[in-house]
Amino acid sequence: MAPSPLPSPFFDPGTHSAPNSLGIIQLRRDHLIPAVLSSSADSDYAEGKVENTRFGSFPHSTLLNQAWGTQILASVVDTGSRGKSKKRKRGSNDEGAETPTHEVDEVRKDIVKAATASSGFAHLMPPSPETWTLCLPHRTQVVYTPDYSYILQRLRVRPGDHIIEAGAGSGSFTHAAVRAVFNGYTRPQSSINGAETAGAENGATVPKKRYRRHGSVFSYEFHAPRAKQLEAELEEHRLGSLVTVTNRDVYEDGFCLQSEAGEEAPPDADAIFLDLPAPWLALKHLTRSRPSPAVLKAVTATSDPSTPNVEGPAPTPQPPTPKPFQTALNPKSPVRICTFSPCIEQVTKTVSAMRSLGWIEIDMVEIMAKRLEVRRERIGLQEEGLRGANPSAATVLEAVQRLRDVEGRAKVFHGLQKEKQTEVMRRAEAKKRGEKVPAIKDGENGGKTKIKVEGLPPSKHDRLERAKKDLEKRELFKEGKLVHRTEPELKTHTSYLVFAVLPREWTKEDEEKAAKKWN
Known part of the structure; x- marks a missing residue:
């Protein structure tokens, strides 16, 4: 996977908005609109591409090359040009003839400068996981900022870690996880696992360079259209080299991927986040070694067809596959997990499966976030x-x-x-008696001037x-x-978060190595 040619606006948005980059139009505190800013004239409007909102119209020409946080005034957009057909006027000899493409481009080559409207404004904000969560296109329920910030903190996610996310949905947690693990874009495939050697021109050998582990997110989604749309969004945000989106049923197929050579490539995950309707059925693939048949039977026995909010086909227990077991976890460090479940019945089955598979320090948390003014x-x-x-x-x-x-x-x-x-x-x-009555002057009683x-x-x-x-x-x-x-308007979900830790395996060789080092 080649590194991105340009930095993602989520990591380095710069000081000003740029063409073909994501920007967030903030209309109110809780009303944001995402827009990929474009300087192209290919639009139904004479002013180019326009974002129409309830607070006015904002042509992209007024949003480009602006400092982040700038207040952008609404513009008067010529809506009469909207939907104009790109056909020439019909004549007597060319009825139905269309204008050639090069003539259309010449006509729309220049963008009409938009005039400022009398009212309406918005603020141009840089993209971030927090702003993206509030304005992303909802395909499923999303994990909001109060939840995923606490989850990433409890999972102890650091730059350079590998994190598994199952149940990607709309990609809210994906963007937050990428920012948490980011420590540089991925290296070319020729330098996998850090063994980087090359022969010099005169036969001299080049010493091996120390491998730097780059952070990555492995995202799994059962629904194929959602997985495809998430992958397109990540490429648009220049995050495609940091996230591996896979369309898969993790209940049956697990989390190990296949390399280009056809071999299994484990994610070597340091942290796991499962936003699944039945997370206990995926835990059998998140172990250090193959579970015994008795343990598998105990884990799959917790499956209940009446489990609420189940998405996708009903999982059916399958016997262990005969192929060699390949763990998806990092063998050199403890692994932390978090499951996101809306029902306490799901929590009960998940905790039971975790205990059967050797997870320790099991803890459940409910997020009740409030913002105080x-x-x-x-x-x-x-x-x-x-x-x-x-x-x-x-x-x-x-x-x-x-x-x-x-x-x-x-x-x-x-x-x-x-x-x-x-x-x-x-x-x-006095008038009745015939006496002469003088006119009332200003300042006297009954006059116009106010008396102080x-x-x-x-x-x-x-x-x-x-x-x-x-x-x-x-x-x-x-x-x-x-x-x-x-x-009270703070967006969050009433859900239960189950945290647990799976220690690394301590073999006889590890014991001997530690004894030689410390004795």
């Missing part, structure tokens, strides 16, 4: 007009003072209204102006009470 809560009448605060009375004294201010302004208002009414009645009586009364409680406008002035001297980050609330 921590903020400062500012309450008081002095917070009126300030963003993020609650402008209500914080104490009884504040409430009483506000009532006094309201009653004081009402009393003054009614007093002015009474004076105005008295003045109007006096002028009306000394000692009048502050109005809402006065309070807002005072709050703006005080805001220049206030340290808001120190004020208020620290509170938190639970965010």
